[in-house]
Amino acid sequence: MNRIGVFTATRAEFGLLRPVITALEASSTLEPVVIVSGAHLSERHGMTVSDIQAEGVAIAARVPVPLISDRPVDIAADMAATLKGCAEAYAALDLDAVLMLGDRTELLAAAAAAVPLALPVIHMEGGHLTHGAVDDSIRHAVSKLAALHFTAAEPYRQRLIQMGEAPERVFTVGSTATDNLKAFGRRTRAQVEAELDLDLSPGFILATFHPETLGEMSPAAQIDAFLIGLAAGREGRRVLITLPNTDAGSDTVRTRIEAWAAANADWATARTSLGARRYLAALTACDAVAGNSSSGVIEAPIAGVPCVNVGERQAGRLRPPGVIDAPLAPEAITAALRRALSPAFRAEAAQVPPPFGDGRAAERIVAVLEATDFTGLARKPFVDADRQGRRS
Template identity: 30%
Template sequence: MRVLAFVGTRADLFPLGPVLVGLEESADVELHIATAVGFEGGTSREVLLDAGLRRDAHTHHDLGLFLQDSTPVGQGRLGAELSLKFLELVQSIEPDALVVLGDRWELLYAVPSALLMGVRVIHLHGGEVTEGALDERVRHALTKLADQHCVSTAGASRRVEQLGEDPARIHRTGAPGLDRFLEATPLSGSEFEEEFQVPLHRPLIVGTYHPVTAGSEESPGVVARRVFETSLRMAGTLILTNPGFDAGREEILAVLAELKQGKVPNLVIRASLGRTYPRVMATADLMVGNSSSGIIEAASFGLPAVDVGDRQKGRERGTNVIWSADNTADLETAISTALGADFSSRAPYVANPYGDGRAAGRIVQVITGSVDEPMSKVFVDACVGGVQDEQ
């Protein structure tokens, strides 16, 4: 079976990584991986290896497209190029299935190309809700384009079914990104200092702030500065990572560059934590920001998280997450509460609604079994009030 996976950014790659490794190890699969959008200057090859893939176990297709202009116009222009290049790739390798994860805008340019060529689409992380991001609409659109759905929670499964998808095509596998964390151990003080060139002082806070792409009235740079500066005042050591490839990214990057130039002694700024991410999560005392990681992944470590603003509004979450408005007073209150002895002592016992960290094997089974399923889909009408709508 020939499988093509599309990866747009590091944010997609590392949750998808355990599935790609599982496909590499399957004797029945010839794995191809296409990369574009979020990897500058041919860097994607090394990033794939950093995610745990083997150099000689798959075929890599770098489409040579990097998003330098993250405005809506820039996204649209690059998307048009991606649509053509991805169509040409699908024509050349003739995959049996395309695997995609999540809700990124670039998938609206890649997935239809596969659909037009009669390729089965296996979609991961459908059915979730993020009301403060355009990702919300993209995710549900991809659900209707997909043939098989590997969902992470019971609520996600229910929503995909509400969209008219056949329950036989919906598979509650859990979130594959959690598979990376089963054996993660905390960094010692010396390991931390060797990796980041600063001493580890408690509390260790990890933060990421992404633009709010649906309904925000305030500049993402202004809000990001507020989140970063508040976190910095309350941290012993603060690690910040770059935002995703959304409109407003440059404003946040400018704030990060300014903070980095200030050479604050307890501040670390990285584009991405890459392979060290699981061990940093195991070491941290708190996550702050509006990344999905604070909701999906932090619970696997029993790690308190402060979810800021509306980007992740509506997403299922464990009791380790505190929501905060993006003003300074509420942020200070939420961070103080999350770091407090009472809350931090309860967080390790949270049940993660996104699964048990063994999703990849289940997803690989869905992918390899998809060739036996028909290409035509039945729209399953929902029952309203127990009565089937016959109109």
């Protein structure tokens, strides 16, 4: 059995890793070894390790980090703690490779921890662009540390090859978000109301807003613009909004959202975290998604739900037709929401063929891993291109 470490630090990333963990559990030659860190172990961020346990997933190691504040210097300290803790966990667990997904600060630390151990890194969801966040540079850095790559779409694969990655090590498999939605199915508003103990009639908007870490506006100005536009454009719907991740500026965004939801409690509800399954339930039952989460430009289009994507945080990702981009200005957000909530646009978004694969991404990932010889895999080539653009 090859022991594959699976690193997870956030609610969103675990949801996308879950289909792969399930497929690894079913493999006769691979064994998933789950390592939990970051916001999963933070009371302030919902202690979402409980969601992992509720899924019946065995946790092999926990790597706690301070998460003292959202100041950049404290986030750097969290990265240092993650690097140290992951290196110790990897060594103790006798892994053959470590799998990770995405572009968070803690992910870069987790990938760097594998380097001195000559432990191959397997990276999911590389090749994206997100111009408005530091995630962009982190994602590319993790890609350069990784020995194997699994991308959600062919343009992302080509971007990694352009970065010098060997084509035979980069696989377009689709997104596990499609796997999740295909397996999970749709939920009705009544089912979501019962599960969350909320009144969501006559319909609701699912919102998430994270700080735009490379934006020119302050986090306070960003979230204020979003909330003003959201309130004016909701067209009588209720709003269910989840609190932000641990990025720089997130404390300000969190405080502003909580105060706003309390002041508008007759139609707005803020939740620290819904968990992967409850979030997908809400996403499939809502009238529209709004904010700047990657779920708005990936999961929402797969589910056929309109999305108003705000600001530059997700700028550069592929844009399915059901996504409406709006700048961080209240009037623009209001206008985009009204368009997204119109019957014509909702019908159009629901009819768009699902992008990002056919729901078999995890199956393809595990098939590649079962055929992989992990011995010496950490020794990766750099593939140069000649002047004519051909690769040598």
